[in-house]
Amino acid sequence: MQKPRLLLHICCAPCSPHAIDLLKKDFELTAYFYDPNIHPEEEYLFRLDEMRKFSHQIGLTFISAEYDSDRWFELTKGHEDDREGEGRCDICFRMRLERAVIFAKENDFEYFTTVLTTSPHKNANVINKIGLELAKQYGLKFYEADFKKRDGFKISVQKGKGYGLKRQNYCGCVFSKRK
Numbered sequence: 001m002q003k004p005r006l007l008l009h010i011c012c013a014p015c016s017p018h019a020i021d022l023l024k025k026d027f028e029l030t031a032y033f034y035d036p037n038i039h040p041e042e043e044y045l046f047r048l049d050e051m052r053k054f055s056h057q058i059g060l061t062f063i064s065a066e067y068d069s070d071r072w073f074e075l076t077k078g079h080e081d082d083r084e085g086e087g088r089c090d091i092c093f094r095m096r097l098e099r100a101v102i103f104a105k106e107n108d109f110e111y112f113t114t115v116l117t118t119s120p121h122k123n124a125n126v127i128n129k130i131g132l133e134l135a136k137q138y139g140l141k142f143y144e145a146d147f148k149k150r151d152g153f154k155i156s157v158q159k160g161k162g163y164g165l166k167r168q169n170y171c172g173c174v175f176s177k178r179k
């Protein structure tokens with residue numbers, strides 16, 4: 001039986017191995033890299049390239065979207081001093097998930113989701129709520145998950161090390177880098 005197609009938003013390669021292994025049992029996966037939050041551009045290009053190579057290594061279809069960082073700065077204006085997990089992150093999650101759901105809709109995917117919940121710093125309730133709202137708005141299915149659960153983060157780190165993936169020491173945006 002053919003598995004349903006799921007578009008998997010990727011924030012970075014090291015957060016993805018565990019989620020990919022769990023999801024590929026039930027879905028035909030495509031990795032989708034849309035992360036205009038990542039700063040500076042050099043770091044963005046590094047993370048993009050790392051995910052591209054990793055996808056190739058494991059035979060996963062990989063798609064990257066535009067790096068519209070100006071729009072990210074516009075949307076998060078006024079939230080420069082928020083701490084990680086506050087309002088700026090909600091905007092950042094929504095922006096990335098909305099781009100993913102639009103791509104999924106345009107390209108006949110049934111489901112979309114994100115590996116963002118792998119990180120212990122990310123609130124899965126907030127991410128799932130945004131995903132479900134967008135699913136309703138665009139008429140698609142959002143796969144609710146908390147990939148950090150049951151040692152998911154640890155497993156992802158271990159698997160990532162095995163693939164030679166580099167874990168960065170800040171979330172992505174210039175404000176998280178400063179802190």
Ligand code: SF4
Binds near residue numbers: 084093171175
């Ligand atoms: S800390 Fe991470 S999730 Fe929050 S706004 Fe910055 S890049 Fe986005």
